[in-house]
Amino acid sequence: MRRGSTGLSLVSGLAMLFLYGPILVLVLYSFNAAHLSTAWRGTTLKWYAALWHDEALLAATANSLLIAVISTLGATVLGGLMALGMERMPLRRQQIIESGLALPLVIPEVMMGVALMLLFVTLKMPLGLTTVMLGHIVFNIPLVTIMIRARLRKLDPALREAAADLGADSWQVFRHVTLPFLRPAIWGAVLVAFTVSLDDFLVTFFTAGPGATTLPLKVYSMIKSGVTPEINALSALLLVISMACVAVSLHLQRREV
Amino acid sequence: MATSSTPPFTASEQSLSSTLPTIDIRGIVRRHGAVTAVDRVSFQVRRGEFFSILGPSGAGKTSVLRMLAGFEDPDEGDLLIDGQSMLGVPPNRRPVNLVFQSYALFPHLTVFENVAFGLKMRRVSSALVDEQVRQALTMVKLLGKETRMPAQLSGGEQQRVALARALVNKPAVVLLDEPLAALDQQLRQAMQVELKSIQERAGLTCVCVTHHQEEAMMMSDRIAVMHQGRMWQVGSPREVYERPCNLFVSRFLGVSNELPGTIDVSSGEDRLFQPADNEQAPLRVRFVGTEQAGRSATLSLRPEHIRMAQERPSTSDPVLSGEIEKVLFAGSDTKYLVRVGHDRFWETRMTSNASSSLFSVGDPVFLHWSPTDARLYFE
Numbered sequence: 001m002r003r004g005s006t007g008l009s010l011v012s013g014l015a016m017l018f019l020y021g022p023i024l025v026l027v028l029y030s031f032n033a034a035h036l037s038t039a040w041r042g043t044t045l046k047w048y049a050a051l052w053h054d055e056a057l058l059a060a061t062a063n064s065l066l067i068a069v070i071s072t073l074g075a076t077v078l079g080g081l082m083a084l085g086m087e088r089m090p091l092r093r094q095q096i097i098e099s100g101l102a103l104p105l106v107i108p109e110v111m112m113g114v115a116l117m118l119l120f121v122t123l124k125m126p127l128g129l130t131t132v133m134l135g136h137i138v139f140n141i142p143l144v145t146i147m148i149r150a151r152l153r154k155l156d157p158a159l160r161e162a163a164a165d166l167g168a169d170s171w172q173v174f175r176h177v178t179l180p181f182l183r184p185a186i187w188g189a190v191l192v193a194f195t196v197s198l199d200d201f202l203v204t205f206f207t208a209g210p211g212a213t214t215l216p217l218k219v220y221s222m223i224k225s226g227v228t229p230e231i232n233a234l235s236a237l238l239l240v241i242s243m244a245c246v247a248v249s250l251h252l253q254r255r256e257v
Numbered sequence: 258m259a260t261s262s263t264p265p266f267t268a269s270e271q272s273l274s275s276t277l278p279t280i281d282i283r284g285i286v287r288r289h290g291a292v293t294a295v296d297r298v299s300f301q302v303r304r305g306e307f308f309s310i311l312g313p314s315g316a317g318k319t320s321v322l323r324m325l326a327g328f329e330d331p332d333e334g335d336l337l338i339d340g341q342s343m344l345g346v347p348p349n350r351r352p353v354n355l356v357f358q359s360y361a362l363f364p365h366l367t368v369f370e371n372v373a374f375g376l377k378m379r380r381v382s383s384a385l386v387d388e389q390v391r392q393a394l395t396m397v398k399l400l401g402k403e404t405r406m407p408a409q410l411s412g413g414e415q416q417r418v419a420l421a422r423a424l425v426n427k428p429a430v431v432l433l434d435e436p437l438a439a440l441d442q443q444l445r446q447a448m449q450v451e452l453k454s455i456q457e458r459a460g461l462t463c464v465c466v467t468h469h470q471e472e473a474m475m476m477s478d479r480i481a482v483m484h485q486g487r488m489w490q491v492g493s494p495r496e497v498y499e500r501p502c503n504l505f506v507s508r509f510l511g512v513s514n515e516l517p518g519t520i521d522v523s524s525g526e527d528r529l530f531q532p533a534d535n536e537q538a539p540l541r542v543r544f545v546g547t548e549q550a551g552r553s554a555t556l557s558l559r560p561e562h563i564r565m566a567q568e569r570p571s572t573s574d575p576v577l578s579g580e581i582e583k584v585l586f587a588g589s590d591t592k593y594l595v596r597v598g599h600d601r602f603w604e605t606r607m608t609s610n611a612s613s614s615l616f617s618v619g620d621p622v623f624l625h626w627s628p629t630d631a632r633l634y635f636e
Contacts, residue, residue: 158357158361159361161326162355162357162362164347165354166422176363
């Protein structure tokens, strides 16, 4: 047992290093004073300061946030309604829809991006912020539905019966029993959807038009003219925001009764 | 409680007509696919009555309760509460409240909010809500725990909250689904007494579903025994226990010591019953009926009607000989398993005192009883 666990720690340590090493390097270099990244020339915060004066970058950030907020809202409402609706269906149909829901999560995102682009072009919708939002809503619905469904399954049916028995109509049952019970899962889903939307590159790339540049798209275009420490700083910031969202989401879900 | 004011919950407050049964169930049938869960069940419950539906699991008793609450609809028959048919009336519009087996307390609401839920749904003013919730909590002795969350309460306290949450609405009927099943033995017995006294004080009409025969007998004014979707017998606990209508009811309500045999010739007022085991002498029995000699039947006897003797008693009462197989000391009572035939054992009881040590395993013993105490069931 003791000997086995030493080997196990070694392997897990290496795996963690492999996973987080590059990220660690990136964050470290965002504090590097050197212009050409590889050599260390002392610590600085000037790259973070530079971010604040980059108009194009700020515009991209604003786009990203707007898209994330609207698409999260849309996906949460639609995905939540989907989860509630599915629950009333016969079991067989629920299973069919469930496998359909998992599909967008497993098909290559490139395909999803191309498919959405083709759809919007066919519908003669000009590519822009709206199409990006719609695209993000599409890939976030399954996430939201699956998370809310998981919580809904834990709701004791007797609770809703008890509410009805005490005089609550179906809206009041939802308002006073189902919704409070789902609240942690809803917040969890909101934060995950928000993070996924903020980080998304592929679907955004195919559905964004001119003027709809998001943060990941902006980073990509900046990299084409060489890796600058400014990108490191930006990435480090994104990383912190994403991690915070995920941490809050996990915390909320763990607190479920 | 102030002496001048009327008790908070009285049956008279809700009475429409004192002659009308509160619940009138007429031939309800409920099918689940090919299975008939409830088969032509009819019964009435009077105002202020504690009525229990007793039966093993799968008997259909919970289905009856759920139909009263409105969670299921009968496929046939009618169901009236205070003279009004409840068919098609959704649960939130029925004058009944259910105490769930799992209590189903709202985990995100405090004790107060749980109890107030029904009143809030009916938009009762908050001052009145406050007063009535307090009354209900006083009744179940939970005053002072208003701000607790259900998860912070013991099982017994949760049970009381569930009860308060139902009776605060002053429903025409309180429905109880295995109300004490989740409590441990001691608490269960204490709650039986308390539930019964709350019911009497508040004048509640209760329909209680249980598989626990002792609980049903202790709390109920009347008991209905259900089995395989049918209601076999309805009566007072004493009636159902002492005069069960068939062997199932007899066995379900308590220990039924049985002996197969045939009806023999008459002996004056009594008839003679010849046990199938021919080594036993004929037994005098008394019953109403005109069954012919030679008809096969099963004799059934409750343990408390049996007396034990070491010597054959000189009596005209029926006597069965046997041998002590096992002595089971159970505290205040001692149970004896007596072999009365090749593969047949009867259970008898004696108060645990000096005389009970007279009998030990392997002793021959004579069982005798009064002919009026034995019951005969014909096939």
